[in-house]
Amino acid sequence: MANTSADDLLRTARELFAVDGYQATSIGHIAEAAGLSKSAVLYHYASKEALLDAVLAPAEAGLAAVLHRFPQASDGNRAEFVEPFVDFLLAHRLEASIFINQGQSLHGIPVIDRANQLVQQLAHAVSSEFGSIADRVRFGVALGGAAYILAAQENWADPDDEPERDDEVRAALVDVVATLLTTTSTGIAATRGD
CATH class of the missing domain: 1.10.10.60 (Homeodomain-like)
Incomplete structure (x- = not known):
C-alpha cells in the first residue's frame, strides 16, 4: 500500500x-x-484495535508533550497552559474527541487507557487544588466541551456562513477554556458575596 x-x-x-x-x-x-x-x-x-492505536498514537504523544511542558499548572500559570492545550486540540481535534468523549465506553483498549491516564494527569496538573464538585465539573466541561466543539464544528455551523477560521476558533477556545479553568467556585462565591 x-x-x-x-x-x-x-x-x-x-x-x-x-x-x-x-x-x-x-x-x-x-x-x-x-x-x-x-x-x-x-x-x-x-485488527480494528490496531488501527485505532495507529490513529490515536500521534495525539497521545501530543498530549504527553503538553503535559511534560506544564507539569503543574498553578493559578499563576494555568492560563499559560491553556494555549498549548488548545493548540493540541486544534491539531488533533478528531483524535481528542475519540478518547475524551468515547473514553469511558472504550475502557480496556490499551491506547484508550493510556490516553485516559494522560487526561487524568492533565486534570491533576490543572486542577490539583480544585476541591469542589463544581470545580471538577468546570474542568470536565472545558476539556470535553472543547473536544466536542472542534469535532462537531461542521454540524453546528450555519451552512450559509463562511466556515469559521481556525484562528477565530482558537481565540474563542482559549478565552472560554481559560475562563473556565481560572475561575474556581471559591472565586465565584467571593464575587457573588456568598
Missing part, C-alpha cells in the same frame, strides 16, 4: 471513529469508505 493510501486509510478511520463512534465502525465500513478491500486493511492493521 502506498504512503498516500495509508494516510487515506488512517484519515478515513479517524473520521469514522470520531463521527460514527468506534463501536459502530467496522473494518468493512472503513475499507469501503477508503476504497479498499477489507483484506487490504487487515493486511496493514491486524
Whole structure:
C-alpha cells in the first residue's frame, strides 16, 4: 500500500471513529469508505484495535508533550497552559474527541487507557487544588466541551456562513477554556458575596 493510501486509510478511520463512534465502525465500513478491500486493511492493521492505536498514537504523544511542558499548572500559570492545550486540540481535534468523549465506553483498549491516564494527569496538573464538585465539573466541561466543539464544528455551523477560521476558533477556545479553568467556585462565591 502506498504512503498516500495509508494516510487515506488512517484519515478515513479517524473520521469514522470520531463521527460514527468506534463501536459502530467496522473494518468493512472503513475499507469501503477508503476504497479498499477489507483484506487490504487487515493486511496493514491486524485488527480494528490496531488501527485505532495507529490513529490515536500521534495525539497521545501530543498530549504527553503538553503535559511534560506544564507539569503543574498553578493559578499563576494555568492560563499559560491553556494555549498549548488548545493548540493540541486544534491539531488533533478528531483524535481528542475519540478518547475524551468515547473514553469511558472504550475502557480496556490499551491506547484508550493510556490516553485516559494522560487526561487524568492533565486534570491533576490543572486542577490539583480544585476541591469542589463544581470545580471538577468546570474542568470536565472545558476539556470535553472543547473536544466536542472542534469535532462537531461542521454540524453546528450555519451552512450559509463562511466556515469559521481556525484562528477565530482558537481565540474563542482559549478565552472560554481559560475562563473556565481560572475561575474556581471559591472565586465565584467571593464575587457573588456568598
